[in-house]
Amino acid sequence: MHLVAVVVARSAHALTPVAGVPMVARAVRALLNGVPVQRVSVAAAEALHPEIRRVCAGMPVDVGSPAVRAHTVQRRDETGSDDVATASGGDIVLLHDACRPLAPGELAAAVVEAVRGDHAMAVPALPLTDTVKSVDDRGAVTGTPDRATLRVLQTPMAVRARMLPADACDDPLDAVRRHAAAGGEVWTVTGHPAAFAVRSEWDLELAELIANGRIRL
Numbered sequence: 001m002h003l004v005a006v007v008v009a010r011s012a013h014a015l016t017p018v019a020g021v022p023m024v025a026r027a028v029r030a031l032l033n034g035v036p037v038q039r040v041s042v043a044a045a046e047a048l049h050p051e052i053r054r055v056c057a058g059m060p061v062d063v064g065s066p067a068v069r070a071h072t073v074q075r076r077d078e079t080g081s082d083d084v085a086t087a088s089g090g091d092i093v094l095l096h097d098a099c100r101p102l103a104p105g106e107l108a109a110a111v112v113e114a115v116r117g118d119h120a121m122a123v124p125a126l127p128l129t130d131t132v133k134s135v136d137d138r139g140a141v142t143g144t145p146d147r148a149t150l151r152v153l154q155t156p157m158a159v160r161a162r163m164l165p166a167d168a169c170d171d172p173l174d175a176v177r178r179h180a181a182a183g184g185e186v187w188t189v190t191g192h193p194a195a196f197a198v199r200s201e202w203d204l205e206l207a208e209l210i211a212n213g214r215i216r217l
Helices: 023-034 046-055 105-116 172-181 201-211
Strands: 003-009 040-044 061-071 083-088 092-097 121-127 141-143 151-153 157-160 187-190
Touching: 003 023, 003 061, 023 040, 023 046, 023 092, 023 105, 040 046, 046 061, 092 105, 092 172, 105 121, 105 157, 105 187, 121 172, 157 172
Parallel strands: 003 040, 003 092, 040 061, 061 083, 121 187
Antiparallel strands: 092 157, 121 151, 121 157
């Protein structure tokens, strides 16, 4: 069962450095350190390709268009696809969001192990610790969901190639949502506090403190 590893860099934000290392480079290293792959593909818009190649220089990285295509008949080297990666239907695709630069390699290993077992899709998850409320379109509180059954999803995620939509690189966790909404099983493995998404200045400051060893998780 072949393993295809992909880091999704959806915008130039993925090039933002954390402790001097661009997030996309950190995400690539996490996959290389976590699973036995020879190369990692980076899915990004064409305008970002030169800079991604520069910051990932020296690492076994391919940069391509933001799509992973599953081919069930053709050999991988005969597809003629311009997508970032191709895989046969039985292969495992490992998808990681570059904006989660501190996710440890152990998460990649855990989700791949789950899919190599009996599961079609696996994703890291942490229990939700905040109290959440449901609200109506006016902003009025309508209820309090039981947080005991709620989880915060992370990447990297793993999925059998035949179950992966071609647009999964647009938003890997949205692909999880759609798979579950269609009645598919999504298995969870224990997530990690460091695998949070770096979206805001506050997130970036926290990531810097962790990367520099000033906060230990």
